[in-house]
Amino acid sequence: MLELIQQYGLYFLIGQYPSGPLGGLALTLILAAMGLLLSLPLGLAFGLMRVSPWGWLRGPVTGFIYLVRGMPLLMVVFWAYFFLPSITGVKTDQFWTMLIALVVFDAAYLAEIVRAGIQGLPRGQMECARSLGLPYLRAMRSVVLPQALRNSLPSLVNQFISTIKETSLGYIIGLTEVSFIANQINTLVFTKPAEVFGALGFTYFVLCFGLSRFAHGMERRLARRGLGSHIAPKVAA
Amino acid sequence: MIELQNVNKWYGDYHALVDVNETIASGEVVVVCGPSGSGKSTLIRTINRLEEIQGGQILLDGRDVHDPRLDVNALRAGIGFVFQQFNLFPHLTVLENCTLAAVQLRKLTASEARERAMALLERVGLAHKAQALPSQLSGGQQQRVAIARALTLKPPVILFDEPTSALDPEMVGEVLLVMRDLAKDGMTMVCVTHEMGFAREVADRVVFMDQGAVLERAAPHEFFNHPQHPRTQKFLADIRSPFEKSAA
């Protein structure tokens, strides 16, 4: 095992960089981070549209979300891979294809998290903001969303963990993320597949488990501050 | 100031408000009471359009409140509303709760809003809690902040929807005192409440509702001592303690 790490460790971590494109674990992390950063605003927008009082907005967005959530991510990746070039006219490389597929897919899931966060607040909050004279969007921005997003933080971190796992699908379109690299290493070494793929699993475990502990700690801290999805405010004696 | 003319409302087949007619003059304090489900909360919520009506008209200073062309946000900024569940915004401090609307709606500058809010918090006795979060306050304190919040935009009328029903008994008094002071200062108030002591002392008129209709209206003295309608008489008898009755 040790020789494996010595010989292929760097390849595993950063791919063929600098003599080639960045790959391996570094690419996985960059892809996941960019995916999350781009899907958050999109997911927020979709979530707001999903709860909006205007049916012409709510309907199509809800339909779109159900469509995306009903399909495997791999399907979305394939659609992006085979059809983005014809739509954009440019031959889209694997990284951008994967990124776009991830962003669209995650936005649909984030939309539902945002929706649940908003609908988890007591109805009185929106009502009260409106009765003070605040228009709908302003009330959303100043009163509902700050609370809803704070309550959703653990779910959002879990979504990031999912995104890291989702990057593994880049393997199928030849993106040199960490799973692909592991497979390459396995083909080179050939006699130690259990070790190679065990190491792959271990890497993901450290990453994702670490983040999930972080989410856990955050959830506990939120609950202590009296936020989270409780309904009634805590009333001191 | 507020005129309700033949107001009718249905929830599906359920007739929630039945031909309600009422006029509330400037400076009047009107208490609306009645059994559960009588429509009193629904009625008060139609005045600032938290509920829609299907028949009749509600006029605020001559303007039709339910006119679809009316700017509902401007309307609501001009009416104070205090909820049973206080509904303070838990992520903002007490002071921020009060200044939010004024600042967001650009009615006042940040410093003007702060000054006015502090004065109001002073008035309700909570200036020292300006930087606290709602979760650090008792129920009675939260409701008093809610009243200060409703007053920040200086609305000419303020509506109360069972303001003390969610409070522990020992905190009811502090809220009622604030409401009485408001009344003394000449505020126009419409108050849905079960607190008959408040009605007796502070109201100019008591309105009794049952099953969506107004059955009786009278000055407090007349209302409590000489109720006319048999349903009103039963209601007043019911709300007296059952232990009193057996002694009588």
Next chain:
Amino acid sequence: MTSFDPQMLLSGQYHDMLMAGLWMSLQYLAFGLCLSLPLGLLIALCRLSPFKALRALGACYVEVVRSIPLLAHMLFWYFGVPELLPTALKEALYEGPVESICAVLAIGFYTAAYMAEDIRSGIRAVPPVQLEAARAIGLPYLRAMRLVILPQAIRLTVPPLISQTLNLWKGTSIATVIGAAEMMYQAGQVESQSFRSFEAFAFASIAYLGVSLAITGLASWFQHRYPVRTM
């Protein structure tokens, strides 16, 4: 882009390929469920048991399996596990449909971790006072579980389990990575043979959506027919 040709999907060799893929995917779903449900229940019970070792074992399983993507699981089962087996077993494995076996094992073990958590949450969601009350009227522990706790827990647990089944269904698509001839793989094959990518993927998409809708419909029906009874 040449015009859309639905005819291709309705009959002929490509239709047969896609239908074979769909059938394979459905089989993975069925076998995967048969593995993950009992295994999930077992792990949930481990996590709830009074023995610390069992609890730790269950917790480890769940945390490790859930932190690793399904694709990595598939690769490990297909490339790694056979090497760890004794030669006789390995040869027997390669005689049979090794891709399908590894795919089902990977999906089954992966989904079991998620189901275990949902089952555990369901049991814990029954208010502990219910067990107290059951014991207080004289029922022994196991009887109390069977007559009072589990019936309540089942109604709470089924909707999230159906949600996991949905994930399992979508997860079957990942088996394409190890060459299993399920629907995604077949769609890819049809695409490379006929260059009709749109029709092939449209078929696969509709198939995935259709079964997803059916599973979601089942969840809604269950919640309607057997709502959670609270006080």
